[in-house]
Amino acid sequence: MTTAVGDAIASVRLGRYAVPLATPVSDAKVATGRQRPLSRIDVLTCEIGTRDGLRGLGFSYTTRAGTPAQYAHAKEVGEHLLGQDPSDIGKVYESLLWAGASVGRSGVATQALAAVDVALWDLKAKRAGLPLAKLLGAYRDSVRTYNTSGGYLQAPLDEVKERASRSLAGGIGGIKIKVGQPDMREDLRRLAAVREHVGDEVPLMVDANQQWDRISALRFGRAVEEMNLVWIEEPLDAYDAEGHARLAEALDTPIATGEMLTGVPDLVRLIGAVDVVQPDVPRVGGITPYLKVAALADHAHAQVAPHFVMEIHVHLAAAYPREPWVEHIEWLAPLFEERLRIEDGRMHVPDRPGLGLSLAGRARDWLIDDVEFHGPGR
Numbered sequence: 001m002t003t004a005v006g007d008a009i010a011s012v013r014l015g016r017y018a019v020p021l022a023t024p025v026s027d028a029k030v031a032t033g034r035q036r037p038l039s040r041i042d043v044l045t046c047e048i049g050t051r052d053g054l055r056g057l058g059f060s061y062t063t064r065a066g067t068p069a070q071y072a073h074a075k076e077v078g079e080h081l082l083g084q085d086p087s088d089i090g091k092v093y094e095s096l097l098w099a100g101a102s103v104g105r106s107g108v109a110t111q112a113l114a115a116v117d118v119a120l121w122d123l124k125a126k127r128a129g130l131p132l133a134k135l136l137g138a139y140r141d142s143v144r145t146y147n148t149s150g151g152y153l154q155a156p157l158d159e160v161k162e163r164a165s166r167s168l169a170g171g172i173g174g175i176k177i178k179v180g181q182p183d184m185r186e187d188l189r190r191l192a193a194v195r196e197h198v199g200d201e202v203p204l205m206v207d208a209n210q211q212w213d214r215i216s217a218l219r220f221g222r223a224v225e226e227m228n229l230v231w232i233e234e235p236l237d238a239y240d241a242e243g244h245a246r247l248a249e250a251l252d253t254p255i256a257t258g259e260m261l262t263g264v265p266d267l268v269r270l271i272g273a274v275d276v277v278q279p280d281v282p283r284v285g286g287i288t289p290y291l292k293v294a295a296l297a298d299h300a301h302a303q304v305a306p307h308f309v310m311e312i313h314v315h316l317a318a319a320y321p322r323e324p325w326v327e328h329i330e331w332l333a334p335l336f337e338e339r340l341r342i343e344d345g346r347m348h349v350p351d352r353p354g355l356g357l358s359l360a361g362r363a364r365d366w367l368i369d370d371v372e373f374h375g376p377g378r
């Protein structure tokens with residue numbers, strides 16, 4: 001005897017939001033004149049409703065440019081979702097890839113699909129009545145976390161130190177500061193001052209946001225070898241896998257990179273080449289492709305430290321064998337009703353089903369545009 005098992009996607013709502021930052025921030029890309037300060041995060045949301053009455057929420061994001069294109073692409077392919085079984089995530093994802101095949105399998109096209117894919121995983125975990133981490137298979141119910149948002153380059157050193165103290169007092173377990181300024185001596189001065197301020201016991205990372213050449217990165221790495229840094233992040237151009245591999249070989253300090261890469265094949269090149277792989281769910285096209293990267297990284301015994309969007313990554317970090325660091329950046333928190341619990345250096349996986357997130361009422365203030373599709377008879 002067989003039992004009919006299945007549900008169908010009955011509605012899809014896509015939303016475009018611009019979430020302002022309290023203070024615009026600058027990393028090394030601004031210090032070298034390549035970008036302007038970052039003043040907001042643009043977000044593409046996807047809410048999926050099913051015939052059985054379940055709802056899933058997912059989102060993707062961009063900084064500075066790209067969300068209008070993501071939104072346009074999601075609108076074009078989104079109607080293909082109606083009537084599909086939301087539990088068949090691989091099949092649904094593939095159908096959207098084929099619908100947009102002529103614009104490729106990385107970049108804006110798959111970042112648009114990321115919002116849909118995250119909503120499908122959220123929905124599946126809700127159907128199971130489990131937090132997403134548990135649905136995937138968790139190794140822990142909380143994950144070590146470090147703060148990034150207090151260590152940007154526009155902030156004077158005293159402010160960076162004050163923010164670090166506040167983060168640590170608030171239960172954050174590590175501190176990352178930005179480097180990669182045109183004058184490396186300034187980076188070294190700030191880093192030494194922050195190390196002295198927080199003490200030798202606090203895990204400390206630096207992030208150069210791709211602004212060094214290979215020689216400068218090696219010189220910096222040698223200069224800080226005794227500082228016991230957790231890692232040096234993005235010392236080189238994001239696509240210079242070979243340069244990163246050489247640095248990782250030459251230095252004891254671990255080398256981390258991967259956040260800018262927007263497709264699985266690009267990230268796979270880093271596995272075995274660098275010490276810490278840093279995938280980002282929305283940038284790589286969703287949880288489905290992220291899990292491929294994570295499986296390959298695990299197979300190679302690599303460390304993983306996902307980039308940004310802690311609201312999604314806390315679940316994926318809980319489900320990775322070798323404990324990752326989750327990046328604490330609070331910029332998207334106002335978009336959601338719920339807050340993540342952070343204490344004793346750790347971020348706790350929400351005990352609510354799915355991602356454990358819902359859009360806050362005030363999200364309406366930042367809505368730029370939205371659209372909703374409905375299936376027949378609903």
Ligand SMILES: [Mg+2]
Pocket residue numbers: 207209233234259
């Ligand atoms: Mg970074």
